[in-house]
Amino acid sequence: MDSLTLFSTAAIVLAGGLYWFICILGSAEQKGKRAVDLSGGSISKEKVQDNYNQYWSFFRRPKEIEKVEKVPEFVDTFYNLVTDIYEWGWGQSFHFSPAIPGKSHREATRIHEEMAVDLLNVGPGKRILDAGCGVGGPMRAIAAHSGANVVGITINEYQVKRTRAHNKKAGLDGLCEVVCGNFLEMPFEDNSFDGAYSIEATCHAPKLEEVYGEIYRVLKPGALYVSYEWVTTELYRGDDAEHREVIQGIERGDALPGLRCYSDISAVAKKVGFEIVQERDLAKPPSQPWWTRLKMGRIAYWRNHILVTILAFIGIAPKGVVDVHEMLFVTADYLTRGGESGIFTPMHMILCRKPE
Numbered sequence: 001m002d003s004l005t006l007f008s009t010a011a012i013v014l015a016g017g018l019y020w021f022i023c024i025l026g027s028a029e030q031k032g033k034r035a036v037d038l039s040g041g042s043i044s045k046e047k048v049q050d051n052y053n054q055y056w057s058f059f060r061r062p063k064e065i066e067k068v069e070k071v072p073e074f075v076d077t078f079y080n081l082v083t084d085i086y087e088w089g090w091g092q093s094f095h096f097s098p099a100i101p102g103k104s105h106r107e108a109t110r111i112h113e114e115m116a117v118d119l120l121n122v123g124p125g126k127r128i129l130d131a132g133c134g135v136g137g138p139m140r141a142i143a144a145h146s147g148a149n150v151v152g153i154t155i156n157e158y159q160v161k162r163t164r165a166h167n168k169k170a171g172l173d174g175l176c177e178v179v180c181g182n183f184l185e186m187p188f189e190d191n192s193f194d195g196a197y198s199i200e201a202t203c204h205a206p207k208l209e210e211v212y213g214e215i216y217r218v219l220k221p222g223a224l225y226v227s228y229e230w231v232t233t234e235l236y237r238g239d240d241a242e243h244r245e246v247i248q249g250i251e252r253g254d255a256l257p258g259l260r261c262y263s264d265i266s267a268v269a270k271k272v273g274f275e276i277v278q279e280r281d282l283a284k285p286p287s288q289p290w291w292t293r294l295k296m297g298r299i300a301y302w303r304n305h306i307l308v309t310i311l312a313f314i315g316i317a318p319k320g321v322v323d324v325h326e327m328l329f330v331t332a333d334y335l336t337r338g339g340e341s342g343i344f345t346p347m348h349m350i351l352c353r354k355p356e
């Protein structure tokens with residue numbers, strides 16, 4: 001083989017390998033986000049690093065986070081920074097679910113979502129609310145499963161754009177609608193929904209009674225609301241330094257103004273007027289661990305880290321994406337420790353009814 005042939009063969013193999021590494025590897029869902037599409041959401045490319053620094057500085061000034069009115073803005077910045085990475089590395093549903101032997105992550109996710117709407121007992125022709133809808137993974141599964149009309153609300157404009165595109169692509173834009181807004185003051189009429197759900201979203205509310213109060217207001221009398229809440233469990237001890245470190249790690253990496261204790265949830269639901277129908281931690285046995293999906297992907301995380309670093313270095317991805325990815329990597333470890341030790345659950349389920 002002459003040197004020219006050798007050189008061109010090597011170049012083709014290298015280009016093919018690069019294309020495979022950058023464009024194909026790591027795409028979590030079929031036809032999902034590709035690494036080359038990673039962005040800072042609605043933030044311009046040059047401002048991603050600044051916004052990440054700003055996000056992080058909130059935790060150096062915890063008093064700021066306690067200021068209720070600052071939280072939605074802080075959460076919005078967070079979702080500009082993480083939405084593409086979540087979609088690329090996890091899929092269109094931004095939540096956990098118990099592992100199910102013999103089923104893929106995708107199937108287990110769908111089952112967890114369908115359970116929520118089955119509890120609401122609604123069908124075609126009914127209108128239900130998704131409070132904190134992400135890019136609409138649950139919304140589409142729930143609309144397809146129940147035939148109900150789903151209206152989602154998210155604080156993040158970029159997620160609204162993604163949700164609309166996904167709804168259309170899935171042929172579900174007739175059943176699914178999305179609104180950009182704050183679930184602490186929702187732009188919906190009183191008594192206008194036949195049901196409501198929130199999946200791992202209300203943990204972002206600085207005061208749970210504000211979001212539960214709003215959901216109560218927009219529900220019709222007799223309608224049901226189900227929520228999967230992020231909480232500390234009965235095993236959490238505030239005087240244990242390791243417990244505190246894990247919970248603070250989860251709060252910092254997930255834009256949480258402060259994790260609640262499991263017993264606060266029903267107290268708040270009752271306070272705003274709900275009757276409690278059911279309440280249980282869906283992570284408890286016989287459920288299989290929800291955190292294994294996070295743990296099993298260590299090699300994938302390293303691959304992703306290298307990929308993100310290369311893309312940022314050559315200017316395809318915004319510079320700050322490397323820091324955001326690193327933050328998520330660290331957060332995954334705290335979440336895993338929270339799950340393994342049993343001090344934290346992301347699926348404390350509460351089903352409530354607005355009295356007739």
Ligand SMILES: C=C(CC[C@@H](C)[C@H]1CC[C@H]2C3=CC[C@H]4[C@H](C)[C@@H](O)CC[C@]4(C)[C@H]3CC[C@]12C)C(C)C
Pocket residue numbers: 085086088089090093094095096200201203230254255294300301304305325328329331332335
């Ligand atoms: C409900 C919330 C989000 C829950 C999860 C969807 C996300 C929590 C941590 C995220 C991730 C951690 C590690 C990332 C990894 C380093 C990267 O290579 C690929 C994406 C991750 C797996 C990412 C995916 C989403 C999470 C699991 C909160 C915010 C209330």
Ligand SMILES: C[S@@+](CC[C@H](N)C(=O)[O-])C[C@H]1O[C@@H](n2cnc3c(N)ncnc32)[C@H](O)[C@@H]1O
Pocket residue numbers: 072075079092093094095131132133134135136137138153154155156159181182183184198199200201202204205
């Ligand atoms: C972890 S994601 C979960 C998304 C979705 N439930 C899912 O499971 O895919 C949390 C969602 O809550 C939304 N959210 C947080 N605070 C909000 C607020 N004040 N008003 C509206 N949406 C909010 C975020 O924008 C995000 O879409």
